Amino acid sequence: MRPVQKGISPIAGDFGKYEDAKPELVSRLGLYCSYCERKIVTLLAVEHIEPKDGVYGKPALEKRWSNFLLACTNCNSCKGSGKVNFRRFIFPDRDNTFHAYKYNVDGSIALAPHLSQRQKVMARNTLRLVGLDKPIQVFTDSNNEQVALDRVAQRMEAFGVAQVALSLMLSEPNVSIPPKRPIHF
Numbered sequence: 001m002r003p004v005q006k007g008i009s010p011i012a013g014d015f016g017k018y019e020d021a022k023p024e025l026v027s028r029l030g031l032y033c034s035y036c037e038r039k040i041v042t043l044l045a046v047e048h049i050e051p052k053d054g055v056y057g058k059p060a061l062e063k064r065w066s067n068f069l070l071a072c073t074n075c076n077s078c079k080g081s082g083k084v085n086f087r088r089f090i091f092p093d094r095d096n097t098f099h100a101y102k103y104n105v106d107g108s109i110a111l112a113p114h115l116s117q118r119q120k121v122m123a124r125n126t127l128r129l130v131g132l133d134k135p136i137q138v139f140t141d142s143n144n145e146q147v148a149l150d151r152v153a154q155r156m157e158a159f160g161v162a163q164v165a166l167s168l169m170l171s172e173p174n175v176s177i178p179p180k181r182p183i184h185f
């Protein structure tokens with residue numbers, strides 16, 4: 001979960017509809033879920049950091065730039081309308097989330113070892129909030145290939161492809177990078 005820099009709001013005051021902020025968010029953050037970091041070409045939604053409705057909803061923040069991120073449907077629906085207390089969570093637009101986690105080769109996300117006890121609790125709460133603490137699920141598809149269902153594993157597969165390409169390039173700089181393996185998104 002890399003930190004994101006949204007910058008200041010492109011407009012004075014609140015948006016007419018929160019969906020109107022999507023083009024500007026995409027132009028600044030790219031087509032990536034702010035939580036699981038998958039590239040989402042369709043179904044990427046403007047995500048309300050503090051929920052806009054529900055028991056813990058903050059209707060006043062529904063159309064406010066400072067309350068927006070981009071999220072995939074998995075992270076968004078898992079997060080739901082739960083209470084967001086900034087003393088209990090870390091968020092990629094306000095905390096250095098890059099240093100909060102370490103990514104294991106098996107695709108799981110662990111807490112970075114140098115965190116204080118309080119930081120660990122916050123980092124763990126955030127993983128749970130968006131469902132990134134769930135175990136990795138793998139199934140075998142019709143081509144007998146192992147396909148990861150899990151968001152973390154999907155991202156790690158892309159990471160693995162990049163690492164193989166990098167090590168090949170470093171060991172044999174004159175050899176062209178092999179074609180990408182299929183990545184099941």
Ligand SMILES: [Zn+2]
Pocket residue numbers: 033034035036037038071072073074075076151
């Ligand atoms: Zn996501």
